[in-house]
Amino acid sequence: MNTRRNFLKTAGLATAAIGLGLPQLAVASKKVDPLFKISLAEWSLNRQLFSGKMDHLDFAKLTKKAGIDAVEYVNQFFKDKATDMAYLKEMKTRADGEGIRSVLIMCDGEGMLGAATAEERAKTVDNHKKWVEAAKFLGCHSIRVNAYSSVPWSTSEEDYKKSSDFASAGxxxxxxxxxGFNINVLIENHGGFSSNGKWLAEMIQKADHPRAGSLPDFGNFQIARKDGNAISYDSYRGIDELMPRAKGVSLKPVVWDDNGNESPLDYTKxxxxxxxxxxxxxxxxxxxEKDREWESIIEIREKLEAVRNSLA
Known part of the structure; x- marks a missing residue:
């Protein structure tokens, strides 16, 4: 393991903000090309992958056909291959051969980063180490993890603080x-306390590490459900709170307000x-979208490209 680990180690915008009711933000004066880049998260194809209609190893090739040149992997689709160097080499070879950039790995099912005890948190950290190593080998800049806690979501100020303390420690x-691998660790708003933008921004700050960042998701601001109704956090405010530590963003074409209402994403806003x-x-x-996954992905790519051209 040590040999393998050593090998892996070497191997008009401010105005728009005011219009949103947000504080005025500094905007870089230099021209940037492109204004932003576009990648594809593998979860977009989860139905095809879980059903066996699509092979994880074909993700890079199919993404290229859809006019996108960067991918975000999901560990669930190669869960037993994290330490299989032959498999990881095949992934890398296929991505490189298509001119595809591997951006990050989204990691699920590896324990609670915000577990109540140091022993449980250490176990969760150990579970994630193989994904850090895989990300390094594949050329990714980050892994995405969850801030799930032993403290269930509630409106209690005590629970708010305890969950933040535990998650920031993990x-x-x-x-x-x-x-040690030059890999960032990003937290996504993914339900519970983490879908409160203020809580997540504070927790990442409390972690007090330059590798700690965010992966804000436009559509993941539903905190919980109670009596059949959604409890949610305003997506636009939440994104504003999370962007200072963002190393990427995830686009779902829906947003939430503070009252449990979901609506279509305003791409330009x-x-x-x-x-x-x-x-x-x-x-x-x-x-x-079910049964038209690639068509809906291409439609969103085209909308993003149109917005990018209009803002350039």
């Missing part, structure tokens, strides 16, 4: 390991807000 520990934070990295499409 995040710091994982970042310490990932730093949201991208104005993202760009106001001087963000010019990957916007990852994470959406695929």
């Amino acid at each position: 995040l710091h520990e994982l970042c310490e390991f990932a730093d 949201m991208m104005n807000l993202v760009l106001a934070h001087d963000f010019h990295e990957y916007v990852g499409i994470e959406h695929g």
